[in-house]
Amino acid sequence: MIELLSLPATEVAPRLLGATITVGAVTVRLTEVEAYLGEDDPGSHAFRGPTPRTMVMFGPPGHLYTYFTYGMHVCANVVCSPDGVASAVLLRAGEVVEGVELARSRRTTSRSDRDLARGPGRLCVALGITLTDGGADLAVSRIRLELAEEPQAFEQGPRTGVSGDGGRASFPWRFWMPGEPSVLPYKAHVPRHR
């Protein structure tokens, strides 16, 4: 698995579809991901070089990169590419296949089970991933990643939610499994301002 994760995020992302990620009693099957590169990718946090936060992205593959966004939400990434090269795959959405009760108790706002892990922030809440899980090694931590046995059929398109110049639609690096109800329909994101 570490061989696969040493590839660039754009290669790893489609292979993560159908994979399961387990944190404690909750297991999620991934249905939607997004690839981020490093210094060549204006949409990436690593675009302007390493900072204390993005350091994990430049480290060895197979680690977890977490960050806060809009002050309220946590997003989780799997670090790719060899040590020294920044690259990561954002876990955007999935389907809870185990521990539904627990996930539901953490997500008081969603009514249907389909929405439990629909979206990056929700996915982290459902799994119980927080900022303190950042930098964890997936091989030894309480977070475990298990790849699908066979590559899954997928579609790809522009990334969502990325603000800034080339970040938005310049790179078609969002990957999802067609026909999955837990995948959000694509909508161009308009950056908000106060």
Added chain:
DNA sequence: GTCGAGATTATCT
């Protein structure tokens, strides 16, 4: 179902 607006805080300049 879609659309628009506001919430809230770690991180960087």
Added chain:
DNA sequence: GATAATCTCGACC
């Protein structure tokens, strides 16, 4: 002080 890889809610179709 500005910014942000989002979510929820309320209004409308």
